[in-house]
Amino acid sequence: MLNRSYYRLAELATVSYLSEGDLLDAVERQEFALCTWFDEPTLGLVSKTNALLGLFDYSGTVGLTKQQSKPLLCEGKSIRLERFMILEPERIKAIDDCREQFTSLPNNIFSALRYCSDVPQSPFVASATVCEVADYSALLDIAKKEQPNWSKHENPFHGLGQMFDLVTKPPATRLGIKPIEIKPNQLRFDIRKLAESFGLECIKQPESFGLVNRKSTSPHLPTKPHINRTIRFNQPHIETNPIKLIMAALLDDYPMARSDKLWNILRQDVSQASRRYDVDQVISEMTQDQISWFGRGYDTELNMAYKTFQNQLSAVHKVYQKK
Structure with a gap:
């Protein structure tokens, strides 16, 4: 097996002495956060002042919070993300300028539309797919104005049909974010975070992952440690x-x-x-x-x-x- 940073949950026993129950217990108590892998286009590069700096395609690992990890692993439920941490920016090939594409759209999501061609060198917060979406507040205004005319029509279902057309073929749109659905089978764990949370002794051959124990250990200690999560959580x-x-x-x-x-x-x-x-x-x-x-x-x-x-x-x- 190649040594890497992110692993599928099924690989836990391959790289660690922890059991699936150990990991499940930690996530259930919201004491450990998992990651997810996805392949998505047109994600938003967002500045610290919430300006949209461009779009990029990404196929890689994304960080989850402890709160997001729990329903995915413990309840088997999918979740939807609008903002998340990109963990492998080196997988991004380029940042595309989207100012011309979106400049004519009403925008109440981002503070400004700018362009930065530089791909971040460290993990950063990005937005889900940025695209043109229906402006439902504007559609409601249109429906209110048209409703008196619909009631006068001889077909009693005319108004319902017009409303359906407004929703399926919206005349009013704005700049928006399309949430990304994350499913339990996309979960991953970070081997480095595993060592930080459970201790380096839970990792099999930690030196092969570049993980070094700063505290010297006795060569006479057993290779496979005794993991006692109950004691650890009572700290x-x-x-x-x-x-x-x-x-x-x-x-x-x-x-x-x-x-x-x-x-x-x-x-x-x-x-x-x-x-x-x-x-x-x-x-x-x-x-x-x-x-x-x-x-x-x-x-x-x-x-x-x-x-x-x-x-x-x-x-x-x-x-x-x-x-």
Whole structure:
């Protein structure tokens, strides 16, 4: 078997000592996130300010949140995605300019239409298929205006037929996003995330995947470890808030720095293509007084003012000092 980063669930026993039950339990408790593979055209390259920068075709792996992973694996249900994390940008061949194609369409989805030909070098948030869609709010306005005429027609079903035509052949359209359906058979797992979550000892031949255990282990330890998930999950709560995790990373390098300095360091970090502190590209935009980042499903944008940043940083700093 070729060593790669993403594997089908059926390959779990091939690369890991974990059982299917171990993985199912972690996903069910929303303590582990899976990935999915798809092959889709005309996805949207979106800037941190929600401007559409172009379209691209993609055949590769996409990151899921813990909340999205649960219904797919534990309930066998399909889900629909509008925003998601592209994990293999190297699989993108080119970014196509779509300004001329969409410039005449009403747009309440993106902040602007621009063009950037550069393919991102690290994982990034993209939108599902960008296309022309029916503008149902405009169709309702048309229907309200035409309804008096329909009621006067001798055929009592004339109005119903006209309404059907409006829906199937809409005269009003706008720029929109067509959600992508993800099915359970498209699920994958990231071998690196598996090692981070369950411990390097759960991986068979970790060195072959480029995974190195920083803590030296005794050569006399058994090759196959005893995996005890119950003990692992009974450990104290582990912080999962992405902004607090970024704060902890900042405090690792600057334990005595003031909040305003850390704010400026983070703002400079966010402006870089390769980030040192926001390594997962969580933050979509950061100004002088506000941080914006994607929440659940990458379709909800959350905001944090500088004052809130100060308060949360103080709480993280107290936890940091106890360690």
